[in-house]
Amino acid sequence: MLMNPVNAAVAPRGRTILLSSVSSDSHTWNLVFLQLLLEETGHRVINLGACVADELLVQECSAIRPDLVVISTVNGHGQVDGLRLIGKLRSDPETRDTPVVIGGKLGITGGAEADDRARRLVSAGFSAVFQDDAEPTEIGRFLASLDHPAPPPPGRHLMSTSGSFAGLAARRRSAGPLVQPRMGFSGPRRMRAGLEAVRRARAATVGTLTLDSYTRVKDYASAERALADGFPLNGYPLVTHGPDTTRAVLDGIQGPDFPVQVRHGSALPDDIIAALVAAGLDATEGGPVSYCLPYSRVPLREATVSWARSCERFAELRDRGVEPHLESFGGCMMGQMCPPGLLIAITVLEGLFFHRHGLRSISLSYAQQTDIRQDEEAVAALRSLATAFLPDDTDWHIVVYAYMGKYPRTHGGALLVLRAAAELAVRTGATRLIVKTPAESYRIPTIEENVEALEFAGAAAAAEATRTPPDAAPAPAPDTGIAAEARQLIEAVLDLHPDIGQALVRAFAKGYLDVPYCLHSDNHGRSRGYIDGAGRLRWASVGSMPIRGITGGTREHTVGSSELLSALSYVERTHDLLALRSQDTRTSDELDAGTTAADLRQA
Known part of the structure; x- marks a missing residue:
């Protein structure tokens, strides 16, 4: 008797497998075949049949507690139905950690689009995806891996290639920094329009979902009331909108060539991490110190426990083939007036904290301060100390923030600061630059203002790059002890x-x-x-x-x-004065009503 192909490599122990189709698929022969195949290799199979509603599958999964859920679909709706289904499974505490695979005819087109569908399904939370041409041996190998996960080589971590930030520094080494806004809108349509505009910008960009203040402090009731009343929030209420809405916002926009990061400011990020993972996102930022001390009244001890738990849960994405990324906000403490030695120490320590709790793709931050020479020395010090302290299996890069304190009130003055930040990022070899718009001295910027600032920063970085040889090591900075x-x-x-x-x-x-x-x-x-x-x-x-x-x-x-x-x-005063002295005609219409040229000249 021939050995069944699913069992050709390894005969795994018998498991309880919940087999199902998606809610819109009425086909059953695929389910009959898979049940026989799996039972012949010693597994107990519970076949739910065709047209299984999401809620029923979640209910059965919670009650049965299977070792594995297998979703088979052949009607071409596997991606759409699968993304919705996995969001519900990963949002339920009873099923969030259950291995779930999907296979079959997942869309109505093939080729590169099929590969993109598979990446998105894995990113959303599926443990594995099998295309319609997959051999039975593939699911056999997956079942065997549940018993015998392959360890990484000694001293190195096997970095997944599907995480949107994984290996980012290596990919950008000779291309200059990516520019990224701090953009967030409460309405899904406007948020999607903002992401689309950022992706189309004439610059190499990263997308951002900046969350609102109610979500940051876990006041979801107020966020929900604001949405119901049509009151615009100062960011995107990720938890309140839920994973289906956010996946719709990201659909067709987020991808390997356009990573999207969640920025939030929460000292207790458990709900935010759960929500972003359920929505298919894999990058965020913060830290137990940097999002506790400046932004909350939460005791530091409580924040460190929450962040440890959140990091460990976030790191579980790796088990689904996705490398999660976390950026420390430690280099931006208070936005200004913090000498750089302390900023560097906190961001490196938070990087070590992230690694201790399972994360391997990490970025470290530094916010532009008051003197360009001091900033260059500081970023050089950050790079040196990250190399010295972060374990060898850490994939890390540096993020420079445009000045986060009181911003110039003139358009020209703001652009001078932004240009200096872009030049700092290039000269120090930073991988990303977080951009601040001229409008942020007095209000939340529009989509168009965000794009304008991104394109300006991208052009300034490109101009500086022409003065910096490709792949050149950052110039040595003077050592004043930072x-x-x-x-x-x-x-x-x-x-x-x-x-x-x-x-x-x-x-x-x-x-x-x-x-x-x-x-x-x-x-x-x-x-x-x-x-x-x-x-x-x-x-x-x-x-x-x-x-x-x-x-x-x-x-x-x-x-x-x-x-x-x-x-x-x-910074506001000196750069506004420089802009006025340069006779930049763009500054006159941008002056705040309470500030005159005479005031600035008295600086």
């Missing part, structure tokens, strides 16, 4: 506890990490930054941080309200 300061902070934290989450909590409790001007109750609040006469960020006080004197000493003094106000508007 790297030594950041290293001292990182090592001091790591010495506190072998668990990085507990080490971070202890570091803030001891004041070893102390974010200037941060009001969170877990922050000591004794450190202060100031801007010196050359425009560089310095420490006025380091509090209890173990870095006294590393960057050339601190000017121990109290920063008063007048000095702080002047420092907060330093």
Whole structure:
């Protein structure tokens, strides 16, 4: 007797398999054949038959707790029905971790479109996808892999190629930085229009879903009321809209050539991570420190537990063939007035936290500050320390943010800041640049303003790249001690506890990490930054941080309200003045009603 082809390689142990079609498919011969095939190899098969409603399949899966769900469909609606179905399975706590595969005729076209369908189904949550020409041995190998998962080679992690950010740094090494907006709209149609416009922009772009403030603090009832009342929110309410709506927003837009990242600002991201995974997304950002201290009243200990749990759940995407990506926001603390050594230390420590909890595709951030030479040294230090501290199996890259503090009020002044950020990204070899629009000094920008800023930043980066040889290593920056300061902070934290989450909590409790001007109750609040006469960020006080004197000493003094106000508007004031002096005619119509040219010239 010939061995059945499904069993040709390995005879896996008997499993309980739930077999079903999708809700719109009335065909049954495929189900009859698969049941016989699987039963002949020792498995128990429960066949639900044709035209199975999503809700019934989720209910049966919850009740039976099968080892595997097999979806077979031949009517050409497999992609549409499958995306909806897997969203419901992954949104239910009882079924979110159950292996689910789909196969058959998944669409009405073939070729490259078939491959794209398979990638999207895997990204949405299917454990595997079998095209209609798949051999029975393929499902046999998949069943065997459930018993004997292949380990990665020693010292290396097998990076999936289907994650939208996986290997991004290598792909962009000689092409310059991708430019990315901080864009989010509450309405699905407008959000989709924004993503389409960003994808069509005359620049190499990444898409963004920036979430609203209600979602950030888990106030879903207020988000739902706002949507019902037609009140525009300041971002996209991902959790409230649900996975079906978000998949429709992304349909035909998100793909390997256009990654989309969720940006949110939440100290407790569990629901957001679950929602983005259910919607087929695989990239987000934040961190246990960077999204707790500046943005919430949540205790740091509680935030680290939530972020650890969320990272581990996010990392489970890898089991479905998708490499999830998480960006640390640690290099952007408070947006301004935080000297770079601390920014670098926090983003590297958050990167280590992400790795500790299962993530391997990571990005580290740095926000443009007040002096270009200091910024270049800081990004060089970040690159050096990331290389030194992140494990070898980490796929990581650097993200530069255009200045996040008080922005110039003139159009010309804002573009000067953005141009400098683009040039910084190119000169330091950053993979992405987060763009800020001229409109953001006074309101949320439109789709058109976002695209204009992206195209400007892309052009500025391209112009700078012509002055930088392809594949050239970033020019060495002068060493004023930023790297030594950041290293001292990182090592001091790591010495506190072998668990990085507990080490971070202890570091803030001891004041070893102390974010200037941060009001969170877990922050000591004794450190202060100031801007010196050359425009560089310095420490006025380091509090209890173990870095006294590393960057050339601190000017121990109290920063008063007048000095702080002047420092907060330093970038705005100096760049608006430069724009006016350049006689850029674009600036006159963009001046805020409360600011005159005379005010700026008094700077």
